[in-house]
Amino acid sequence: MAAPAQPRDAYADLVRTVPGAAVARRLGLPRPAVLRRHTPGAPLLPGPALVVTAGSGPSAFRTREAGGALASLLRRAGAQVQAEPADDGQRLGAVVVDATGATRVGDLAALGLALGPAVRRLAPSARLLVVGRTPAAGGSADDVEAAGVQQGLEGLVRTAGKELRAGATANLLRLAPGAGPAELEGPLRFLASARSAFVDGQVVEVSAAPGPVEQQHARPLEGALAVVTGAARGIGRATAQVLARQGAHVVAVDVPAASGDLARTANGVRGQALALDVTAADAPARLVEHLQRSLAGRRLVVVHNAGITRDRLLVNLDAARWEAVLGVNLAAPLRLTEALLEAGLVGDGARVVGVSSTSGLAGNRGQANYAASKAGVAGVVRALAPRLAQVGATANAVAPGFIETEMTARIPPVLRQLGRRTASLQQGGQPVDVAEAVAWLAEPASAGVTGQVVRVCGQALVGA
16 A cells, blocks of 8 residues: 655645736735755755854854854855845845843844844845853843843744745754854754745754764764654654664554554665554563664664644543543653663663654643653653763754644634644744754763753744
Protein backbone atom coordinates (compact mmCIF):
# COMPACT_ATOMS: atom_id res chain seq x y z
CA MET A 1 0.00 0.00 0.00
CA ALA A 2 1.37 3.43 -0.97
CA ALA A 3 2.01 6.10 1.65
CA PRO A 4 -0.94 8.51 2.09
CA ALA A 5 -0.83 11.65 -0.03
CA GLN A 6 0.16 14.89 1.68
CA PRO A 7 -2.95 17.05 2.42
CA ARG A 8 -3.07 20.10 0.15
CA ASP A 9 -4.12 23.68 0.83
CA ALA A 10 -6.48 24.28 -2.11
CA TYR A 11 -7.00 27.95 -1.18
CA ALA A 12 -3.25 28.68 -1.20
CA ASP A 13 -2.89 26.86 -4.52
CA LEU A 14 -5.69 29.01 -5.98
CA VAL A 15 -4.39 32.42 -4.86
CA ARG A 16 -0.93 31.58 -6.20
CA THR A 17 -2.37 31.53 -9.72
CA VAL A 18 -2.53 34.80 -11.67
CA PRO A 19 -6.36 35.06 -11.65
CA GLY A 20 -6.61 33.89 -8.05
CA ALA A 21 -3.98 36.41 -6.90
CA ALA A 22 -5.86 39.23 -8.64
CA VAL A 23 -9.12 38.32 -6.91
CA ALA A 24 -7.43 37.95 -3.50
CA ARG A 25 -5.72 41.32 -3.92
CA ARG A 26 -8.96 43.03 -4.87
CA LEU A 27 -10.87 41.53 -1.93
CA GLY A 28 -8.04 41.92 0.59
CA LEU A 29 -7.80 38.16 1.19
CA PRO A 30 -4.66 36.41 2.50
CA ARG A 31 -2.09 35.42 -0.12
CA PRO A 32 0.25 32.86 1.45
CA ALA A 33 3.77 32.94 0.05
CA VAL A 34 5.61 29.88 -1.19
CA LEU A 35 8.15 29.30 1.58
CA ARG A 36 11.80 28.65 0.83
CA ARG A 37 12.61 25.23 2.29
CA HIS A 38 15.78 23.17 2.39
CA THR A 39 17.25 22.19 -0.96
CA PRO A 40 20.60 20.34 -1.03
CA GLY A 41 23.38 22.63 -2.18
CA ALA A 42 21.31 25.83 -2.01
CA PRO A 43 22.92 28.94 -0.44
CA LEU A 44 22.21 29.80 3.18
CA LEU A 45 20.29 32.97 2.28
CA PRO A 46 18.42 34.32 -0.78
CA GLY A 47 20.66 37.42 -0.78
CA PRO A 48 23.37 39.19 1.23
CA ALA A 49 23.12 39.67 4.99
CA LEU A 50 23.24 43.14 6.47
CA VAL A 51 24.82 43.02 9.95
CA VAL A 52 23.85 45.85 12.30
CA THR A 53 25.19 46.67 15.75
CA ALA A 54 22.71 48.41 18.06
CA GLY A 55 22.96 49.75 21.58
CA SER A 56 24.89 52.18 23.73
CA GLY A 57 26.44 49.50 25.96
CA PRO A 58 29.25 47.02 25.28
CA SER A 59 28.58 44.24 22.78
CA ALA A 60 28.91 40.61 23.87
CA PHE A 61 31.21 40.14 20.89
CA ARG A 62 33.81 42.69 22.02
CA THR A 63 34.06 44.44 18.69
CA ARG A 64 31.76 46.65 16.70
CA GLU A 65 33.85 46.57 13.55
CA ALA A 66 32.12 45.03 10.52
CA GLY A 67 29.55 43.26 12.65
CA GLY A 68 32.18 41.46 14.71
CA ALA A 69 31.64 37.77 15.41
CA LEU A 70 28.16 37.70 13.86
CA ALA A 71 29.59 38.65 10.48
CA SER A 72 32.30 36.01 10.86
CA LEU A 73 29.78 33.29 11.70
CA LEU A 74 27.66 34.20 8.69
CA ARG A 75 30.66 34.21 6.37
CA ARG A 76 31.66 30.79 7.67
CA ALA A 77 28.21 29.58 6.68
CA GLY A 78 28.77 30.89 3.15
CA ALA A 79 26.76 34.11 3.36
CA GLN A 80 27.76 37.36 1.72
CA VAL A 81 27.89 40.04 4.45
CA GLN A 82 27.37 43.79 4.34
CA ALA A 83 28.47 45.90 7.29
CA GLU A 84 26.81 49.03 5.87
CA PRO A 85 23.59 49.37 3.85
CA ALA A 86 24.42 49.27 0.14
CA ASP A 87 22.57 51.53 -2.27
CA ASP A 88 22.56 48.99 -5.09
CA GLY A 89 18.90 48.00 -5.07
CA GLN A 90 19.75 44.39 -4.23
CA ARG A 91 17.30 42.56 -1.98
CA LEU A 92 18.67 41.43 1.37
CA GLY A 93 18.64 37.79 2.38
CA ALA A 94 18.82 38.72 6.06
CA VAL A 95 19.19 41.53 8.53
CA VAL A 96 21.15 40.33 11.55
CA VAL A 97 21.37 42.59 14.59
CA ASP A 98 23.84 42.47 17.47
CA ALA A 99 21.66 44.02 20.18
CA THR A 100 23.62 42.60 23.11
CA GLY A 101 24.71 46.16 23.91
CA ALA A 102 21.16 47.55 24.05
CA THR A 103 20.88 48.82 27.62
CA ARG A 104 19.03 52.15 27.44
CA VAL A 105 15.43 52.88 26.53
CA GLY A 106 16.56 55.06 23.64
CA ASP A 107 18.38 52.07 22.14
CA LEU A 108 15.04 50.46 21.29
CA ALA A 109 13.87 53.48 19.31
CA ALA A 110 17.23 53.78 17.55
CA LEU A 111 17.09 50.11 16.59
CA GLY A 112 13.53 50.36 15.33
CA LEU A 113 14.37 53.40 13.20
CA ALA A 114 17.43 51.64 11.77
CA LEU A 115 15.47 48.50 10.94
CA GLY A 116 12.72 50.27 8.99
CA PRO A 117 14.69 50.93 5.77
CA ALA A 118 16.49 47.58 5.97
CA VAL A 119 13.26 45.57 6.38
CA ARG A 120 11.86 47.19 3.24
CA ARG A 121 14.74 45.62 1.30
CA LEU A 122 14.17 42.05 2.50
CA ALA A 123 13.83 39.42 -0.20
CA PRO A 124 11.07 36.77 -0.14
CA SER A 125 11.74 34.19 2.60
CA ALA A 126 14.43 36.45 4.09
CA ARG A 127 15.33 36.52 7.78
CA LEU A 128 15.37 39.15 10.50
CA LEU A 129 17.52 37.83 13.35
CA VAL A 130 18.21 39.78 16.53
CA VAL A 131 20.81 38.65 19.07
CA GLY A 132 20.32 39.96 22.59
CA ARG A 133 21.08 38.96 26.15
CA THR A 134 18.98 37.08 28.68
CA PRO A 135 17.37 39.77 30.87
CA ALA A 136 19.05 39.59 34.26
CA ALA A 137 17.83 40.66 37.67
CA GLY A 138 19.91 43.31 39.38
CA GLY A 139 19.68 45.85 42.14
CA SER A 140 20.85 48.99 40.37
CA ALA A 141 18.73 51.27 38.23
CA ASP A 142 21.03 50.55 35.28
CA ASP A 143 20.48 46.80 35.67
CA VAL A 144 16.73 47.24 35.78
CA GLU A 145 16.72 49.47 32.69
CA ALA A 146 18.95 47.06 30.76
CA ALA A 147 16.68 44.13 31.64
CA GLY A 148 13.63 46.08 30.48
CA VAL A 149 15.32 46.99 27.20
CA GLN A 150 16.42 43.42 26.51
CA GLN A 151 12.89 42.20 27.22
CA GLY A 152 11.65 44.93 24.91
CA LEU A 153 13.51 43.27 22.05
CA GLU A 154 11.02 40.40 22.30
CA GLY A 155 8.07 42.68 21.62
CA LEU A 156 9.90 44.32 18.73
CA VAL A 157 10.85 41.00 17.10
CA ARG A 158 7.45 39.35 17.56
CA THR A 159 5.75 42.39 16.06
CA ALA A 160 8.17 42.48 13.13
CA GLY A 161 7.34 38.83 12.48
CA LYS A 162 3.66 39.72 12.17
CA GLU A 163 4.43 42.56 9.75
CA LEU A 164 6.92 40.87 7.43
CA ARG A 165 5.64 39.60 4.10
CA ALA A 166 6.51 37.12 1.34
CA GLY A 167 7.57 34.33 3.70
CA ALA A 168 10.14 36.37 5.64
CA THR A 169 10.50 35.55 9.34
CA ALA A 170 11.80 37.24 12.50
CA ASN A 171 13.36 35.53 15.52
CA LEU A 172 15.32 36.47 18.64
CA LEU A 173 18.35 34.68 20.06
CA ARG A 174 19.24 35.46 23.67
CA LEU A 175 22.71 34.82 25.02
CA ALA A 176 22.83 33.69 28.64
CA PRO A 177 25.88 34.57 30.76
CA GLY A 178 28.94 32.65 29.58
CA ALA A 179 27.54 31.85 26.12
CA GLY A 180 29.37 33.18 23.09
CA PRO A 181 30.01 32.67 19.38
CA ALA A 182 30.68 28.92 19.72
CA GLU A 183 27.25 28.29 21.25
CA LEU A 184 25.58 30.80 18.94
CA GLU A 185 26.83 29.43 15.61
CA GLY A 186 24.48 26.44 15.30
CA PRO A 187 21.28 28.30 16.28
CA LEU A 188 22.23 31.26 14.06
CA ARG A 189 22.79 29.01 11.04
CA PHE A 190 19.51 27.19 11.56
CA LEU A 191 17.36 30.29 11.96
CA ALA A 192 19.05 31.94 8.96
CA SER A 193 18.59 28.89 6.76
CA ALA A 194 15.66 27.61 4.72
CA ARG A 195 15.35 24.77 7.25
CA SER A 196 13.59 27.20 9.62
CA ALA A 197 10.90 28.14 7.08
CA PHE A 198 8.00 27.77 9.55
CA VAL A 199 9.79 29.01 12.70
CA ASP A 200 8.68 32.60 13.20
CA GLY A 201 8.38 35.01 16.12
CA GLN A 202 10.42 32.76 18.41
CA VAL A 203 12.74 33.52 21.30
CA VAL A 204 15.53 30.98 21.83
CA GLU A 205 17.90 31.19 24.78
CA VAL A 206 21.47 30.07 24.17
CA SER A 207 23.37 28.97 27.28
CA ALA A 208 27.01 28.22 27.93
CA ALA A 209 27.79 24.68 26.83
CA PRO A 210 29.46 22.34 29.36
CA GLY A 211 32.38 21.70 26.99
CA PRO A 212 33.69 22.48 23.51
CA VAL A 213 30.96 22.81 20.88
CA GLU A 214 31.44 20.61 17.82
CA GLN A 215 30.88 22.70 14.69
CA GLN A 216 30.05 19.98 12.19
CA HIS A 217 27.40 21.30 9.81
CA ALA A 218 27.62 18.84 6.92
CA ARG A 219 25.79 15.66 7.99
CA PRO A 220 26.11 16.70 11.65
CA LEU A 221 24.45 13.52 12.96
CA GLU A 222 26.92 11.15 11.31
CA GLY A 223 27.46 8.24 13.70
CA ALA A 224 24.45 9.04 15.91
CA LEU A 225 21.62 6.59 16.66
CA ALA A 226 18.21 8.28 16.61
CA VAL A 227 15.06 6.75 18.12
CA VAL A 228 11.83 8.26 16.79
CA THR A 229 8.52 7.17 18.29
CA GLY A 230 5.33 7.50 16.26
CA ALA A 231 7.47 7.15 13.14
CA ALA A 232 5.01 5.33 10.87
CA ARG A 233 3.56 8.45 9.29
CA GLY A 234 3.21 12.24 9.41
CA ILE A 235 5.65 14.22 11.52
CA GLY A 236 7.33 11.05 12.80
CA ARG A 237 8.08 9.80 9.29
CA ALA A 238 9.40 13.21 8.21
CA THR A 239 11.58 13.36 11.32
CA ALA A 240 13.09 9.96 10.57
CA GLN A 241 13.83 11.12 7.02
CA VAL A 242 15.52 14.38 8.04
CA LEU A 243 17.56 12.74 10.81
CA ALA A 244 18.75 10.14 8.31
CA ARG A 245 19.58 12.88 5.79
CA GLN A 246 21.72 14.48 8.49
CA GLY A 247 23.63 11.22 8.98
CA ALA A 248 21.85 9.41 11.83
CA HIS A 249 20.99 5.72 11.87
CA VAL A 250 17.28 5.68 12.72
CA VAL A 251 15.30 3.29 14.89
CA ALA A 252 11.69 3.90 13.86
CA VAL A 253 9.17 3.00 16.57
CA ASP A 254 5.40 2.68 16.35
CA VAL A 255 2.56 0.43 17.45
CA PRO A 256 2.33 -3.09 15.95
CA ALA A 257 -0.91 -2.14 14.19
CA ALA A 258 1.06 0.34 12.06
CA SER A 259 3.76 -2.17 11.15
CA GLY A 260 3.24 -1.77 7.39
CA ASP A 261 3.73 1.99 7.40
CA LEU A 262 6.49 1.61 9.99
CA ALA A 263 8.42 -0.77 7.74
CA ARG A 264 8.10 1.69 4.86
CA THR A 265 9.54 4.46 7.03
CA ALA A 266 12.45 2.32 8.24
CA ASN A 267 13.24 0.93 4.81
CA GLY A 268 13.09 4.40 3.28
CA VAL A 269 15.84 5.65 5.60
CA ARG A 270 17.78 2.36 5.73
CA GLY A 271 17.08 2.15 9.43
CA GLN A 272 15.46 -0.31 11.83
CA ALA A 273 11.78 -0.81 12.60
CA LEU A 274 10.74 -1.56 16.17
CA ALA A 275 7.06 -2.39 16.61
CA LEU A 276 6.38 -1.23 20.15
CA ASP A 277 3.41 0.22 22.03
CA VAL A 278 5.10 2.90 24.13
CA THR A 279 2.40 2.59 26.79
CA ALA A 280 2.98 -1.13 27.35
CA ALA A 281 4.35 -2.12 30.74
CA ASP A 282 7.43 -3.70 29.19
CA ALA A 283 8.08 -0.90 26.65
CA PRO A 284 10.96 0.75 28.58
CA ALA A 285 12.74 -2.57 29.10
CA ARG A 286 12.28 -3.60 25.46
CA LEU A 287 13.60 -0.26 24.17
CA VAL A 288 16.62 -0.41 26.47
CA GLU A 289 17.36 -3.98 25.36
CA HIS A 290 17.12 -3.01 21.68
CA LEU A 291 19.40 0.00 22.11
CA GLN A 292 21.97 -1.91 24.14
CA ARG A 293 22.38 -4.15 21.10
CA SER A 294 22.38 -1.30 18.55
CA LEU A 295 23.97 1.72 20.23
CA ALA A 296 27.56 0.41 20.24
CA GLY A 297 29.13 3.65 21.42
CA ARG A 298 27.03 5.90 19.21
CA ARG A 299 25.65 9.21 20.43
CA LEU A 300 21.95 8.80 21.27
CA VAL A 301 19.11 10.99 20.01
CA VAL A 302 15.62 10.31 21.38
CA VAL A 303 12.58 11.94 19.77
CA HIS A 304 9.34 11.47 21.72
CA ASN A 305 6.94 12.09 18.85
CA ALA A 306 4.18 9.51 19.45
CA GLY A 307 0.92 11.23 20.30
CA ILE A 308 -2.84 10.83 20.11
CA THR A 309 -5.96 12.96 20.55
CA ARG A 310 -9.31 12.03 22.10
CA ASP A 311 -11.16 15.36 21.88
CA ARG A 312 -14.26 16.31 23.83
CA LEU A 313 -15.36 19.36 25.81
CA LEU A 314 -14.03 19.21 29.36
CA VAL A 315 -17.45 18.38 30.80
CA ASN A 316 -17.72 15.38 28.47
CA LEU A 317 -14.23 13.92 28.91
CA ASP A 318 -14.36 10.52 30.54
CA ALA A 319 -11.60 8.67 32.38
CA ALA A 320 -10.73 6.52 29.36
CA ARG A 321 -9.99 9.56 27.18
CA TRP A 322 -7.90 11.18 29.90
CA GLU A 323 -5.91 8.02 30.54
CA ALA A 324 -5.30 7.25 26.85
CA VAL A 325 -4.02 10.71 25.93
CA LEU A 326 -1.91 11.24 29.06
CA GLY A 327 -0.56 7.71 28.77
CA VAL A 328 0.80 8.13 25.23
CA ASN A 329 1.69 11.82 25.20
CA LEU A 330 3.19 12.34 28.66
CA ALA A 331 3.59 9.20 30.78
CA ALA A 332 5.33 7.19 28.03
CA PRO A 333 8.08 9.78 27.36
CA LEU A 334 8.68 10.02 31.11
CA ARG A 335 8.98 6.24 31.54
CA LEU A 336 11.13 5.70 28.45
CA THR A 337 13.52 8.54 29.25
CA GLU A 338 13.94 7.41 32.86
CA ALA A 339 14.70 3.87 31.73
CA LEU A 340 17.33 5.10 29.27
CA LEU A 341 18.92 7.24 31.98
CA GLU A 342 18.99 4.39 34.49
CA ALA A 343 20.59 2.12 31.87
CA GLY A 344 23.34 4.69 31.27
CA LEU A 345 22.43 5.12 27.60
CA VAL A 346 22.00 8.91 27.76
CA GLY A 347 25.60 10.06 27.77
CA ASP A 348 27.79 12.89 26.53
CA GLY A 349 26.29 14.57 23.47
CA ALA A 350 22.92 12.84 23.79
CA ARG A 351 19.79 14.71 22.80
CA VAL A 352 16.22 14.26 24.08
CA VAL A 353 13.57 16.08 22.03
CA GLY A 354 9.90 16.07 22.98
CA VAL A 355 7.01 17.07 20.75
CA SER A 356 4.70 19.50 22.53
CA SER A 357 2.01 21.61 20.81
CA THR A 358 0.77 25.18 20.64
CA SER A 359 -2.43 23.74 22.13
CA GLY A 360 -0.39 22.90 25.20
CA LEU A 361 1.03 26.42 25.42
CA ALA A 362 -2.27 28.27 25.00
CA GLY A 363 -5.02 25.71 25.49
CA ASN A 364 -7.57 24.77 22.84
CA ARG A 365 -11.31 24.27 23.07
CA GLY A 366 -12.25 20.61 23.32
CA GLN A 367 -8.68 19.48 24.06
CA ALA A 368 -8.22 19.73 27.83
CA ASN A 369 -6.60 16.29 28.00
CA TYR A 370 -4.38 16.87 24.96
CA ALA A 371 -3.38 20.39 26.08
CA ALA A 372 -2.52 19.14 29.57
CA SER A 373 -0.35 16.39 28.13
CA LYS A 374 1.49 18.69 25.73
CA ALA A 375 2.03 21.37 28.36
CA GLY A 376 3.42 18.56 30.46
CA VAL A 377 5.98 17.78 27.74
CA ALA A 378 7.22 21.36 27.96
CA GLY A 379 7.53 21.04 31.74
CA VAL A 380 9.41 17.76 31.42
CA VAL A 381 12.15 19.10 29.16
CA ARG A 382 12.63 22.20 31.28
CA ALA A 383 13.01 20.09 34.43
CA LEU A 384 15.12 17.46 32.69
CA ALA A 385 17.62 19.88 31.15
CA PRO A 386 19.72 20.54 34.30
CA ARG A 387 19.92 16.82 35.03
CA LEU A 388 21.07 15.99 31.51
CA ALA A 389 23.59 18.82 31.56
CA GLN A 390 25.51 16.86 34.18
CA VAL A 391 26.29 14.21 31.56
CA GLY A 392 26.77 16.63 28.65
CA ALA A 393 23.32 16.07 27.14
CA THR A 394 20.37 18.36 26.38
CA ALA A 395 16.57 18.23 26.54
CA ASN A 396 14.30 20.42 24.41
CA ALA A 397 10.87 20.36 22.79
CA VAL A 398 9.26 21.56 19.61
CA ALA A 399 5.67 22.80 19.68
CA PRO A 400 3.99 22.43 16.29
CA GLY A 401 1.07 24.63 15.33
CA PHE A 402 -1.20 23.80 12.40
CA ILE A 403 0.71 21.22 10.35
CA GLU A 404 -0.70 19.61 7.19
CA THR A 405 -1.06 15.98 8.30
CA GLU A 406 -3.68 13.24 8.13
CA MET A 407 -4.81 14.33 11.60
CA THR A 408 -5.44 17.97 10.67
CA ALA A 409 -7.05 16.89 7.39
CA ARG A 410 -9.90 15.50 9.52
CA ILE A 411 -10.62 18.88 11.12
CA PRO A 412 -13.86 20.52 9.84
CA PRO A 413 -13.15 22.74 6.80
CA VAL A 414 -13.87 26.12 8.41
CA LEU A 415 -11.68 25.37 11.43
CA ARG A 416 -9.00 24.04 9.10
CA GLN A 417 -8.95 27.33 7.20
CA LEU A 418 -8.77 29.29 10.48
CA GLY A 419 -5.85 27.16 11.59
CA ARG A 420 -3.99 27.95 8.39
CA ARG A 421 -4.75 31.67 8.11
CA THR A 422 -4.39 32.78 11.76
CA ALA A 423 -0.61 32.77 11.50
CA SER A 424 1.82 35.40 10.33
CA LEU A 425 2.80 33.14 7.43
CA GLN A 426 -0.92 32.63 6.58
CA GLN A 427 -0.61 28.89 5.95
CA GLY A 428 -0.15 25.55 7.61
CA GLY A 429 3.27 24.02 7.96
CA GLN A 430 4.57 20.78 6.52
CA PRO A 431 5.72 17.77 8.58
CA VAL A 432 9.24 18.46 7.34
CA ASP A 433 9.16 21.87 9.07
CA VAL A 434 8.82 20.17 12.46
CA ALA A 435 11.38 17.55 11.46
CA GLU A 436 13.96 20.21 10.56
CA ALA A 437 13.59 21.83 14.00
CA VAL A 438 13.93 18.46 15.73
CA ALA A 439 17.06 17.65 13.72
CA TRP A 440 18.56 21.04 14.56
CA LEU A 441 18.05 20.45 18.30
CA ALA A 442 19.69 17.04 17.86
CA GLU A 443 22.88 18.44 16.33
CA PRO A 444 26.16 18.75 18.27
CA ALA A 445 26.26 22.48 17.43
CA SER A 446 23.06 22.93 19.47
CA ALA A 447 24.87 22.13 22.72
CA GLY A 448 24.02 25.58 24.11
CA VAL A 449 20.27 25.14 23.55
CA THR A 450 18.60 23.22 26.37
CA GLY A 451 15.38 23.43 28.33
CA GLN A 452 13.78 25.30 25.41
CA VAL A 453 10.37 24.92 23.77
CA VAL A 454 10.51 26.14 20.17
CA ARG A 455 7.21 26.69 18.37
CA VAL A 456 7.04 25.57 14.75
CA CYS A 457 3.84 27.36 13.88
CA GLY A 458 4.43 30.19 11.42
CA GLN A 459 3.81 32.55 14.37
CA ALA A 460 0.27 31.36 14.96
CA LEU A 461 -2.04 33.44 17.12
CA VAL A 462 -2.58 30.32 19.25
CA GLY A 463 0.24 30.22 21.78
CA ALA A 464 1.73 33.49 20.51
